[in-house]
Amino acid sequence: MTGNKTVDKHTNSAQERSTSPQQFQHEATAAAALTHEHPSGVCEILLNRPKKLNAFNTEMCEIMIEKLLAWEKLESSKVIFVKGNGNKAFRAGGDIKALLDLEEAGRHHEAAHIFYRHCQLQHLIGSLKKPYIALMGGITMGAAVRLAMNAPFRIATENSVYSMPENIIGHFNDATQRLQGPDIFYSGIATHYVPAKRINALEATLDDLAVQKENTLDKDDINAVIEKFSAEDIDKEEKAPAFSLGGGIYEAVNRYVTRTKPKWHPPTLEQVDASEMKRKYFDAPIDTPLVPLIDQGGTYMEYLHTRFMLPKCSEILHVANTFGGDRERTVKHLIDKYTGKHGVKAKVDSLF
Structure with a gap:
């Protein structure tokens, strides 16, 4: 105890080891995504559009594809950690304005190509052999979910807010209900629930683990580290947050x-017309199979x-x-x- 404040055993000097935006190695700190390769083998991506709640755009997509492909082949890379810049959002969907501008200009193929590359990135994340951790801190909505749901590790905090609002605009038939941190965890959208004040210490411990290992980190070892920092109070009846789909x-x-x-x-x-079903729901406007x-x-x-x-x-x-x-x-x-x-x-x- 210090004064009247309880000292969390997980939040110590590790806070000083958190990577700041200035430490990331991409060519400019104004880039939509910044990257940093720690000497330990921990590879970080920082989604870097905080004024737009880290909304996804083409630049961010291309940077992520480039770095994920490189790290997948790089022997010295041991784990990939993705998070958003700022306290408000991991990523608040995609940059809809950019798509609308292309459509209004009649540049339909360019707009379709953006979705094509986004789909390639989603498949890439789900296919990586290198462990991939997504910190779903703050707002995680719409297109943001694509950077997390295919990952083996998806961390929610008490500040996380999840939703798929596409249904409201008729784009995707999914749940529009907003879920808060505990519900994101209970529902299986997140694999772990970690208090925000412990995230820096978690990152530092992952860095220490990577230093000790010569090769790609074992997923079970990563899981043990995240569990160490998970909210143990969640299993105490008097402190456990309610599951909105429980009871x-x-x-x-x-x-x-x-x-x-x-x-x-x-x-x-x-009586179903299979050819009409295919045309209406599955045929793409351009004949370009996803590679x-x-x-x-x-x-x-x-x-x-x-x-x-x-x-x-x-x-x-x-x-x-x-x-x-x-x-x-x-x-x-x-x-x-x-x-x-x-x-x-x-x-x-x-x-x-």
Whole structure:
């Protein structure tokens, strides 16, 4: 204790080791994304448009593609850490104005190419063999989610705000509800929940781990480091933040989705015009197939990093049913399976 303030054991001199924007190595600190390669092998990307809440643009996309491809091949790179400049946002979507300007000028192919490169970047992030960590600090909305969701490690803080607002403008059929930090974690969008005041110390510990290792960091070792700094209070009943989809809400939604008889049009699959369906929903306006920047094989039918996340609601309910609704046995089973992960107990409790 110092005076009346509690000293967090995770926030010490490590705060002084956080990389400032001036330390990043890209050719100009005004660049949309700055990069820094630490001697330890930790490679950082700083999304650098704080006045626009780090909104994604073409320059940012191209810098990220260039550096991720280089680091994937570089033997000395051991882990990649991506975060936003400033306290307000990781990234607040894409730069819509740039797209509108191209469309209004009739430059449709250039606008389509922006989406093409964005899709290539998303596939690249999901295909990297080098571990990739996304710090979803502050606003993480729309196109910002693309830089995080394919990553094995996605860290939310109490300041994180997640949403996919595209549905409002008819662009993408997804949830528009805003989720705050704990819900982002409980729902599986984030793999970890770390208090913002511990992030600098977490980065410093990752740097120390990289110094000790000669090669690419093992994902389980990275997970152990992040867990060390995760909010342990989340599993204490008196301090655990509520899960907005917990209690009877999840089951009620699930019952509605599974028991409500849909009204299909046309009413049978035999009446569906496959060629019209393809034309309307799948044919691109330009005939340019997406070419991956790297191809590591695999079908992407299953997410490979579920062990770093909290168990799904469906898994919790399945285990609970197996144990006859016994909460303590359910908690113990899942804590053992997820190797003591912070948040497992809180999520299980929220569903009972």
